[in-house]
Amino acid sequence: MKRGSTIFLKIALILIGIPILALCIYVLPLIIKGAGEGSEEMAYVLYGILTIMYVSAIPFYFALYQSFTLLSYIDKNKAFSEISVKALKKIKNCAATISILFVAGMPLFYIVGEVDDAPGVIVIGMVIIFASMVISVFAAVLQRLLQEAIHIKSENDLTV
Incomplete structure (x- = not known):
């Protein structure tokens, strides 16, 4: 595969991560500050939502990192390997x-x-749930296809 296409995808991953980082650093603290000024019952609800958003940023960035490493495996011609399958499983x-x-x-x-x-x-909230489920199912399908391709490749390597 051409290195230019993987570089483009790596840049896209970085551009996906920057707005979420900005949201976590700048926007969510403003919402927390505003929640403290509102009613006490709504503040607890908003704190719960913000906690979910901050906690979900951890697997989001881990998945971005795994995607980045998967692209690095593709650059090194290790796309059809067990480490690629493990990266897809983590995603x-x-x-x-x-x-x-x-x-x-x-x-x-x-x-x-x-x-x-x-x-x-x-x-x-529903869009976030749906989008993450689509990504999860897509990664599962790719993981399965990659496992089968590795299996077929290993059988062909053993055939003389």
């Missing part, structure tokens, strides 16, 4: 973890949507 697990975190937090999104009369908040 799958991270995406599933993010989805589980947001499913657990959906009642909090519902409360915010009801109090503020903003059903868009619930939709945002």
Whole structure:
């Protein structure tokens, strides 16, 4: 594979990570500050949502790192190896973890949507759940295909 396409994908991964980092550093603390000024009951709900967002950033960045290493394996012509399968498995697990975190937090999104009369908040939570589940399933399919390709390759290598 051409190195230029993997460089483009690595840059895309970095560009995906920067807005989430900015959100965690600048925007979420502003929301926490604003939550302290509102009603006490809503503050606890917002703190719960923000906790879920901060905790979900950990598997998000771990999955980005694994994607980056997977692209490095492709550059080194190690795409059809067990380490690539392990990287895809970790990406799958991270995406599933993010989805589980947001499913657990959906009642909090519902409360915010009801109090503020903003059903868009619930939709945002649903989009995050759906997107992470799609990524998890896609990584699982790729993992399975890669395992089968490695198996076929090893059988062909043994055939004389």
